[in-house]
Amino acid sequence: MDRYDPQAIERKWQDVWARERAFNVPNPGPDQLARREKTYVLEMLPYPSGELHMGHVRNYMLGDVVSHFRRRHGERVMRPMGFDSFGLPAENAAIKEGVHPRDSAPRNIVAIRTQMQRLGWAIDWDRVLATHQPEYYRWTQWLFLRFFERGLAYRREAPVNWCPNDQTVLANEQVVDGRCDRCGAEVEARNLEQWFFRITAYADALLDEMQLLEHWPERVLTMQRNWIGRSEGAEIIFAVEGGAARIPVFTTRPDTIFGATFFVLAPEHPLVEELVRGTEHEAEVRSYARRAAGRSTAEREAKEKDGVVTGGHVINPATGEPIPIWVADYVLMEYGTGAIMGVPAHDERDHAFAERYGIPIVQVVAPAEGQAEPDGAFVAHTETEVLVNSGPFSGLAAPEGKLKIVEWLEERGLGHATIGYRLRDWLLSRQRYWGAPIPVVYCDSCGIVPVPDDQLPVLLPEVDEYLPKGRSPLATAEDWVQTECPRCREPARRETDTMDTFVDSSWYFLRYCDPHNESAPFSRELVDYWLPIDQYIGGIEHAILHLLYARFFVKVMNDLGLVGFREPFARLFTQGMLYYHGAKMSKSKGNAISPDKYIERYGADAVRVYLLFIGPVDQDAEWQDSGLEGIVRFLHRLWRAVMEQAGKEEGQPTEASTPLLRKSHATIDKVTDDIGRRFALNTPVAAVMELVNELVKNPDDPAARFAAETAVSLIHPYAPHVAEELWERLGHSRLWEAPWPQADPALLRRQTFELVVQVNGKVRDRLELPVDLPEDEVVEQALASPRVQALLDGGELRRTVVVPQKLVNVVIS
Numbered sequence: 001m002d003r004y005d006p007q008a009i010e011r012k013w014q015d016v017w018a019r020e021r022a023f024n025v026p027n028p029g030p031d032q033l034a035r036r037e038k039t040y041v042l043e044m045l046p047y048p049s050g051e052l053h054m055g056h057v058r059n060y061m062l063g064d065v066v067s068h069f070r071r072r073h074g075e076r077v078m079r080p081m082g083f084d085s086f087g088l089p090a091e092n093a094a095i096k097e098g099v100h101p102r103d104s105a106p107r108n109i110v111a112i113r114t115q116m117q118r119l120g121w122a123i124d125w126d127r128v129l130a131t132h133q134p135e136y137y138r139w140t141q142w143l144f145l146r147f148f149e150r151g152l153a154y155r156r157e158a159p160v161n162w163c164p165n166d167q168t169v170l171a172n173e174q175v176v177d178g179r180c181d182r183c184g185a186e187v188e189a190r191n192l193e194q195w196f197f198r199i200t201a202y203a204d205a206l207l208d209e210m211q212l213l214e215h216w217p218e219r220v221l222t223m224q225r226n227w228i229g230r231s232e233g234a235e236i237i238f239a240v241e242g243g244a245a246r247i248p249v250f251t252t253r254p255d256t257i258f259g260a261t262f263f264v265l266a267p268e269h270p271l272v273e274e275l276v277r278g279t280e281h282e283a284e285v286r287s288y289a290r291r292a293a294g295r296s297t298a299e300r301e302a303k304e305k306d307g308v309v310t311g312g313h314v315i316n317p318a319t320g321e322p323i324p325i326w327v328a329d330y331v332l333m334e335y336g337t338g339a340i341m342g343v344p345a346h347d348e349r350d351h352a353f354a355e356r357y358g359i360p361i362v363q364v365v366a367p368a369e370g371q372a373e374p375d376g377a378f379v380a381h382t383e384t385e386v387l388v389n390s391g392p393f394s395g396l397a398a399p400e401g402k403l404k405i406v407e408w409l410e411e412r413g414l415g416h417a418t419i420g421y422r423l424r425d426w427l428l429s430r431q432r433y434w435g436a437p438i439p440v441v442y443c444d445s446c447g448i449v450p451v452p453d454d455q456l457p458v459l460l461p462e463v464d465e466y467l468p469k470g471r472s473p474l475a476t477a478e479d480w481v482q483t484e485c486p487r488c489r490e491p492a493r494r495e496t497d498t499m500d501t502f503v504d505s506s507w508y509f510l511r512y513c514d515p516h517n518e519s520a521p522f523s524r525e526l527v528d529y530w531l532p533i534d535q536y537i538g539g540i541e542h543a544i545l546h547l548l549y550a551r552f553f554v555k556v557m558n559d560l561g562l563v564g565f566r567e568p569f570a571r572l573f574t575q576g577m578l579y580y581h582g583a584k585m586s587k588s589k590g591n592a593i594s595p596d597k598y599i600e601r602y603g604a605d606a607v608r609v610y611l612l613f614i615g616p617v618d619q620d621a622e623w624q625d626s627g628l629e630g631i632v633r634f635l636h637r638l639w640r641a642v643m644e645q646a647g648k649e650e651g652q653p654t655e656a657s658t659p660l661l662r663k664s665h666a667t668i669d670k671v672t673d674d675i676g677r678r679f680a681l682n683t684p685v686a687a688v689m690e691l692v693n694e695l696v697k698n699p700d701d702p703a704a705r706f707a708a709e710t711a712v713s714l715i716h717p718y719a720p721h722v723a724e725e726l727w728e729r730l731g732h733s734r735l736w737e738a739p740w741p742q743a744d745p746a747l748l749r750r751q752t753f754e755l756v757v758q759v760n761g762k763v764r765d766r767l768e769l770p771v772d773l774p775e776d777e778v779v780e781q782a783l784a785s786p787r788v789q790a791l792l793d794g795g796e797l798r799r800t801v802v803v804p805q806k807l808v809n810v811v812i813s
């Protein structure tokens with residue numbers, strides 16, 4: 001019997017699969033489109049910013065197991081792969097290496113693809129794409145233009161997040177705790193003219209259509225819900241005293257308006273200048289606004305609440321009283337209307353502000369039944385309480401008071417009910433080289449003019465000085481920038497910003513369905529066939545980035561008639577992180593381990609099995625070399641046990657219901673349920689190990705050969721190379737397309753015995769129980785018998801006497 005030689009086996013089967021095109025799935029023909037026997041399995045595509053480390057490998061193992069499992073259930077399975085090779089991650093990797101991204105991106109793609117092939121992943125490589133290729137980004141630009149035509153892509157000046165290290169603006173979603181989520185630098189505020197996608201127009205759709213996402217982790221939905229931040233409230237108008245200006249504010253607590261004792265404008269609010277011009281406060285307010293402009297949003301939210309007076313007043317529309325207008329940087333121009341009413345009794349920030357400046361604090365909501373209030377400290381008041389000090393509304397329950405007050409303001413033209421959102425539009429332009437050029441030109445007479453579709457792609461110009469320097473490196477390609485206006489033919493200039501990498505990844509999963517289409521991004525028939533994705537797999541860190549953006553894109557495309565569905569990902573799974581030496585494995589932390597040396601030493605199958613065996617896939621796990629060695633021993637044991645059966649005459653299918661036969665069927669049942677229904681991918685490995693142990697103990701059992709075949713068949717999605725080889729040695733072929741084994745229900749039934757139940761020595765009941773039921777559960781079942789219960793009623797349970805597999809005597813008094 002020859003030895004298990006993973007290197008030879010793995011090379012052999014990878015060649016066979018490639019030659020047989022085992023995992024390439026053709027698109028359905030026109031007559032097959034209606035038959036929906038498809039499965040689309042997808043993991044988020046990698047950034048080619050270096051080679052894969054074990055953390056990535058674990059992630060892609062999930063899709064590999066699922067796609068094998070589904071394929072062997074007879075489904076048409078598509079599992080493609082691509083590379084998110086445009087944008088910051090790939091460009092920063094290139095800068096670090098000192099190589100131009102146009103050279104490093106293709107090289108990294110080749111390296112990753114080689115790793116994936118060595119891991120034996122079942123991928124349809126006919127569909128591969130890379131987002132930096134002109135044949136791909138041509139359609140990214142084409143989609144941008146469709147958004148632009150609809151007013152869903154627009155340009156405006158706004159305060160934006162600036163990463164001083166990456167030298168570019170960032171979307172709000174890319175700022176985490178005031179820092180750039182790529183490089184960790186503290187983000188600064190700048191006022192710049194930028195391109196935005198109007199994702200806010202889809203805020204309600206993004207919320208309401210979450211009902212289609214019943215197979216998403218609740219945690220991800222909650223993160224999106226909070227990020228969108230829909231809140232019901234009112235817009236209330238405050239008139240400036242002695243002037244014509246009327247300033248709207250948004251509040252979720254219109255019930256507290258009688259307690260508004262001051263008013264705050266964001267330092268950037270356009271009225272500030274007008275209010276203070278020529279007054280004694282002008283200099284102080286100006287210098288305050290200048291300092292605020294240099295602070296990031298996060299910094300402003302975190303710092304102590306301070307401000308300066310303007311000398312002006314607005315009229316509180318409820319009380320008719322003038323209240324002072326302040327300027328304070330805890331109010332942000334980007335949220336609400338850039339102005340707030342200060343209600344210090346019922347808002348913690350307003351409370352801190354009022355305490356600091358001695359502004360009156362008027363309580364207008366109080367606990368019912370006149371309970372006393374603690375003095376001084378801020379107390380949050382809930383809407384279950386009643387209004388006080390609120391004129392005609394005093395005494396009303398707060399929710400009712402809220403409605404009545406809004407009605408009352410509305411009658412007088414001073415407000416109306418409305419809905420506010422936390423979500424801002426998606427800032428998509430980047431002052432960086434390595435991205436899809438934004439396909440518009442600027443013409444002195446025509447303004448912003450889209451590049452006509454037949455002139456796409458707008459190719460990224462060759463620029464050698466591509467390093468970020470605060471303005472787009474594309475601007476240095478003067479020949480490229482100078483162009484002609486498509487409308488009037490006069491000289492015009494190209495847009496020199498590029499698109500955010502998340503634009504590229506917002507539609508790539510559609511292109512896989514029709515990757516070679518040269519006349520459209522994809523055929524609607526094909527995307528309607530394959531989508532929604534049946535199983536999408538990726539990290540929770542994309543909850544409010546890619547997963548939100550892709551949903552938005554698909555909704556817009558649905559409204560444009562490009563796709564026939566509203567949601568791209570029917571089922572989402574977010575995997576845990578891989579740790580090494582106690583820290584999350586990552587290249588930047590220096591603790592990333594490459595799969596390559598482990599594959600060389602132990603084989604890809606061992607790495608594959610170990611990464612799933614290591615723990616539940618939705619939880620974090622720690623890589624340990626000793627754990628991998630345990631798996632290597634298991635694969636050798638499997639090899640020897642199966643080879644021993646392969647050497648024997650093929651036995652007749654056995655009728656003998658031996659424990660080994662029952663164990664085999666129980667294992668089929670468990671593995672099938674774990675992968676197919678529970679998405680528990682670690683426990684099947686342990687189940688197959690148990691089966692192999694039983695096989696090793698009973699090599700001459702009549703069911704030994706069946707047990708060997710079962711073990712090989714079930715471990716196949718995890719260790720496809722060795723499984724394929726053993727399958728062949730057992731006299732079969734092409735395990736990758738062999739039907740998944742089915743458990744015989746008759747053999748799944750547990751063996752039972754008849755339990756005699758006595759009460760004080762008299763037989764009262766007989767129960768049919770499994771032979772392997774633990775003793776405490778046997779007693780529990782006996783006590784649960786209705787006849788025993790009837791006798792127990794009124795009596796006291798003294799003790800129980802158990803004769804195993806025979807009898808339980810219940811002693812009562």
Ligand SMILES: [Zn+2]
Binds near residue numbers: 163165180181182183
């Ligand atoms: Zn950065």
Ligand SMILES: [Zn+2]
Binds near residue numbers: 445487
């Ligand atoms: Zn023009």
